[in-house]
Amino acid sequence: MHSLWPAIMDKNKTGVLGLFWKAARIGERLSPYVSIACILIGINQFFG
Structure with a gap:
């Protein structure tokens, strides 16, 4: 969504909607680590 309409996401950097913006940034940067953790x-x- 951010690649299609960056203004929609970037205008909500503060306030309550800023939490979603921060979560989106964290998710973008940590996605390889999160995916490895989910696999582990x-x-x-499965085996435990």
Whole structure:
């Protein structure tokens, strides 16, 4: 969504809607780590 309409996301950097903006930035930057963690948790649940 951010690549299509950056103004929609970037105008809400402050206030309550700023939490969604911050979560989106964190999700973009941590996605490889989060995906590896999800895979490891899935393997742990499957074999554990």
